[in-house]
Amino acid sequence: MIRRSRAGTALLSLAMAAGLAGLAACSSDDSGDEAGGAVTLDYWLWDDNQKASYQACADAFKTANPNITIRITQSAWDQYWQNLTTQLAAGEAPDVWTNQGSYYPQFVTSGQILDLQPYVDADKIDLSQYQGGLADLFTKDGARYGLPKDWDTMALVFNTEHLKAQGVDAASLKDLTWNPTDGGTFEQLIAKATVDANGKNGLDPAFDKSKVKTFGFLPEFKDGSQGQNGWGNFAASLGFTYLDKNPWGTQYKYDDPRLAQVIDWYKSLIAKGYSPALDKASTLTNDALMNAGKGAITITGSWMINSYLGDTAKLKFAFAPLPAGPQGRKSAINGLSDAIWTGTEHKDEAWKWVKFLASPDCQNIVGGNAVVFPAIKDASEKALEAHKSKGRDVQAFIDEAAAPGGTFFLPITDHGSEVSQIVQDAIQSAVLGQTDSASAMKKANDQVNQLFK
Amino acid sequence: MKTTKRRDDRRAAWWFLLPVLVGFAVFYGYPAIRGLWYSVTDYTMLNQPSFVGADNYTELAQDGQFWHSLLVTVWYVVLNIGSQTLLALGVASLMHRLTRSTVLRAALLLPWLVPNVTVGLLWMWLLDTNLGFVNNLLTSLGVGPVGFFTDAAWAMPTVAAINTWAYTGYTALLLYAGMLQIPQYLYESAAIDGANEWRMFRRITLPLLRPVLALVLVVSLIGSFQIFDTIAVTTFGGPVSATRVIYYFIYEQAFRYFHMGYAAAAAICLALILGVLTAIQMRLLRASRSDLA
Structure with missing residues (x-):
């Protein structure tokens, strides 16, 4: 009995001492005025x-x-x-x-x-x-x-050595075209840039899509409700707009069939083996994959310039403007x-x-x-x-910003973070094939607009 | 004389208990009551909480995402507790019957000593589909890459396996301590009677270990329901909410969408569920206490 109570006392005094120490630690300074x-x-x-x-x-x-x-x-x-x-x-x-x-x-x-x-x-x-x-x-x-x-603004970033090895002239990247049906010259480029373990590219009939070594295009599906690093730009080049008005709109338009078309195009790239399947994609960021030589081209923002062209980059990269869609070239700004x-x-x-x-x-x-x-x-x-x-060519970002009608603004509304999760989940479930793109986006759009009621 | 002395003791005891009681009231009691209050309000952290009655709870009952989270959590608990307990039991028996090396015991604890976030990051890199060592190995064996974190069917088993890896050693040590309490002569006489190891495990170790096993289950079940950090580091609840467990759901509601009231209501529900589970398990634990007496 005696021993136990002593132990208890010791514990209690320890607890008190700890409490006092905690109090002392709390009294830090937060005075702004001097x-x-x-x-x-x-x-x-x-x-x-x-x-x-x-x-x-x-x-x-x-x-x-x-x-x-x-x-x-x-x-x-x-x-x-x-x-x-x-x-x-x-x-x-x-x-x-x-x-x-x-x-x-x-x-x-x-x-x-x-x-x-x-x-x-x-x-x-x-x-x-x-x-x-x-x-x-x-x-x-x-x-x-x-x-x-x-x-x-956004632009294509590509692995220069890899494209050169595939016989692609870097200058040809300046006027790429894109459409959701056959992907335009952009998809041709992606196919050429995709290389399998035997060194065959995506245009070769002998191309083995189950053993891709370098994917032609790395998509971004963790991109919230905006698709800033990918689908948003393509959708905009089809004439898609997010909202009834921006900023401060209250009616989203994610059920626009043009958005579903873009998602279907992304799915076709995966089916052809030009892009990694979402369920076999990396948890790592695209710039890590680009640096590891796993991807030839992806879309990135001007805030990443120093990551791709700076000293920490493991490979040589360069930027090119986004491909022009049916409504022209559109970059998120x-x-x-x-x-x-x-x-x-x-x-x-x-x-x-x-x-x-x-x-x-x-x-x-x-x-x-x-x-x-x-x-x-x-x-x-x-x-x-x-x-x-510093010898860095970042003209693509500037040109897009300067082009009349060349940019679109990302949505600014209430409930931003919830909209982001709902739309991202819908796009991922469509890409994973859990639902078809059109009905996934229709359902998400209903959910999103419900938030504003 | 004696009675007054006893009363003095009691008064002194309260004084000594006071710090703990105050601590409990300030750090547990008060937040719990506040949480209960928030759960019946509309509160975004930036407004004054306004009373909405049971609205949050009725909304929760209709929220598919909430039920999905509970379901996913149960799936995790089954996977994690199942694999972890079985493995730990095996490891503990091996330690008990085969070797008693302290070095080995210490080595088993190592994964448990690594912070969860580090464990999550470590496995995220190892298991990455494109750059991970494990997938590199699988591909060279011709099995092909597996999207451990990105395939909806694989994500939860992967998270469960990671936590099993981290906690098996610790659980095994607890079970091993329980096994040490089983009298050695039982094994000796069983061996004389010609029982093999498997039979001894089933007839002696397992029945006599029951109280310890029950305790381990209670502790690890509650811990398992609170799975959060591994998911917050690796899958972020994805792909498409395949790993959006209840804690992650609450976290998102509270700190991403700032629905504090709604999150509080979900937390209260979770506390109730855990309370019921614990009560059931405590009863089981008490029932099995007398085995070795």
């Missing part, structure tokens, strides 16, 4: 590639505004939105944070983002300096919930913005920072680092120059 009117603003972003550029902006900003310090916090994409929402719920959100189209609507709906329109009017910000349409993505009912910071939290205690200082982020002063710094294309057109030119000076 003496003498100095202010520290919290700024959040998710892309670790961009942190250095924005730190450079923050330093430049500090020089111009000595009493405002910017504290940058970067967290990975998967955690970013969870952390942000939790912090908003706890009333301790960052003063300024980076937003993306499919996530920011919920913050607008819940009144977490400050309307910037009065500031924009007062400071006479020139909204025409930005890449066409980007500034409007972040408006709703006359209010403005962010200023654009950058943009991205997407932009990020910076927003101010309604709960910030330093609204004016936060506005100064956002204004700086959206100004040539900062965007030229970002462009000069050649990481992303800044929203300001002139700054984008700087990024192009910076890439050129």
Whole structure:
């Protein structure tokens, strides 16, 4: 008995000590204000590639505004939105944070983002300096919930050595055509680029599709409701639109037969052995597969330029514009913005920072680092120059963005993450052959539109 | 004199219990009550929770995805508990009857000591269809690549096998400890009577191990229902919700769609199911307690 109670006491005192230690650990500092009117603003972003550029902006900003310090916090994409929402719920959100189209609507709906329109009017910000349409993505009912910071478009990326070995002239990739029936010259290219274990390509009658060594085309089916890295661009080149209106539409159109046609074309590539079957696909990302030589061509975004052309790439890659469909060449264009939290205690200082982020002063710094294309057109030119000076050809992304009618915006609506899951599941079940494309998309569309009722 | 002393003891005991009770109330009691409250509200984390009565529960009852998640979870539990217990039993018997090497015992625990996320990533690379070592081996043997994580029929057995790999050693050790309690003379006399190893296992080891086996089952069943990390690392609930287990469902509702109220309701349902299962198992456990006395 005595021994047991002693052990119990020891345990309890241990528990108490641990509790005290925990309390001590809790009392960290979270004060933004310092003496003498100095202010520290919290700024959040998710892309670790961009942190250095924005730190450079923050330093430049500090020089111009000595009493405002910017504290940058970067967290990975998967955690970013969870952390942000939790912090908003706890009333301790960052003063300024980076937003993306499919996530920011919920913050607008819940009144977490400050309307910037009065500031924009007062400071006479020139909204025409930005890449066409980007500034409007972040408006709703006359209010403005962010200023654009950058943009991205999509392009083909291909393994240059592999295509050369297959006798493909890289210049021929500049004017590929595509249609959902026979895939156009793009499918011819894919067939030629697909090579089996015996070295026979997809056009050879002796091609063995059960032993493919390098797939001609790597599709992306984990692409949510947008198909930014694949089907969305093809569907758009058939005239497909996601929504009744964008942004802030309430009626999705995933039951459009043209979308089902695109999915069926993808399925035909798999059936011919030109693309890996979804149930035999890799769990790894397409850039990992491209680097392993498992794929010859895939579609990627301009944010991946440094992954494919940078020092970490194991093979030589190059970019080419997307193939042109019946309605022309259509690339998804997407932009990020910076927003101010309604709960910030330093609204004016936060506005100064956002204004700086959206100004040539900062965007030229970002462009000069050649990481992303800044929203300001002139700054984008700087990024192009910076890439050129490093010997990187990224013209395809710029040309698509500049072509009239060459781009389309990704949907911005409420319920973004739910729509994403429903549509992705439907597309995967169609590709896996669990249902036919048309009825899978019809069912998903009903489910999606039900969310808006 | 004596009675007052006893009362003093009791009062002192409460003081010593206080930290634990406070800890329990703050970290378990209060969150549980909050969870119960959220489960009858509409709450997105960014609004004030508004009372909606039993709406979340009626919606859950009609949500095909919720039932699907439960079904998938049960499928996982059957696969995982089945394979894990059988394997562990085999390994424990081998350790018990064949070798008692401490090095071997330590080696068996190794997979259990590796964090689950690491285990998930490790197997994701090993089993990858295009770049994985296992599929490379299978292809060279002419069996052809298997989409372990991407084939809807294979995904759940794969996840279950990974967790079996990680936990068998630990379970085996628990069972082995139970086997050590079985008196040696039983085996000796059985051997004199000419019983072979298989017969001894069935007639001596298995019946006398029942209480330990029951305990191991209770613990691993509850753990198994809470499968999350391996899935969050490898399949993300896919392909097409083939591995969207109940925990992953709750996680998605809460932290991806921010339906906190709905997620809380699903969590309460899961807690109820686990409560019932545990009660049944505890009864079984108590019933088998007297075997070796």
